[in-house]
Amino acid sequence: MKLLYAEDEPALSEAVVDYLTYHKYIVDAVYDGADAYDYAIPGEYDGIILDIMMPKRDGLEVLSALRKKGCRTPVLLLTAKTQVEDRIRGLDTGADDYLPKPFDMGELIARIRAMLRRREEFHPDLICFGDLTLNMQSGAIHLGDMSFQLPKQEYRLMEQLMLNHSMYLSTEDLLVKAWGYNTETDINSVWLYISYLRKRLLAMNSKVEIVSKRNIGYKLELQS
Structure with missing residues (x-):
């Protein structure tokens, strides 16, 4: 399974990529919203993890642009704990799930697995x-x-x-x-x-x- 991970905090990005790679995911990491959009638009990924707070384009803007372009790749949004409005906007815009930061790595991978199981084009275990x-x-x-x-x-x-x-x-x-x-x-x-x-x-x-x-x-x- 191949994931795109957009996060502007390098230390967190490296830790998450290492964890997901250990669990046999292929992960491309990007660090701003502009790159997240450019990488996601060809539709090469099984799932996308988007942080909302990113430079150039925030995660909600990227998500909205992807959905308008017809991209149906499942998206998990990462939000700050207090940003309830962003969670609502994200789900209304087309996010498949959200996870408040800071998060536990075990919960992150459980959310990813659940999100990927809900895909229309599901690959069995x-x-x-x-x-x-x-x-x-x-x-x-x-x-x-x-x-x-x-x-x-x-x-x-x-x-x-x-x-x-x-x-x-x-x-x-x-x-x-x-x-x-x-x-x-x-x-x-x-x-x-x-x-x-x-x-x-x-x-x-x-x-x-x-x-x-x-x-x-x-x-x-x-x-x-």
Whole structure:
């Protein structure tokens, strides 16, 4: 799952991003409302976390502009405890939920999970393809009674391949989807982790294989 997090306090932003990353979310962090709008408008995210008090454009202005543009991505607003009017305005403008600051990290992730469960295009906790099942909560991949806990980047790459198994994903697509927009990693890492996953599937005797098409990309196929 991929989130956009807009917060102008660097220390808080870093702490939240670390916590969400630990829980297997991909997070792009921005620090003002103008960037929040620019990042959100292409619709690449499963959810957006918006602080109301931000420079350039506040969170309510960003939310209103996104909804007017037809962006239906779920939005969680972060508000100061005393800003009841902002909470009401936010919900009226199209926010899916709000969380007063300061907040507990456990409550934040519970709110995010609840918000994402309410999406129209809901991805289940378990993704299945062929003889494989991927648990999106634990990060484990299963084949029959066999189970293996995937390292973080292998999990993120496998998640994208399984969610998009009907289409080829280019190396650049996989880099953005599995590592995030702001990554300093290059496409060599995609090739390396594809190699790791191929070895993993071979070791599990899976009928699923990662196939590639030159200058097109990668996808999953079920061996006959």
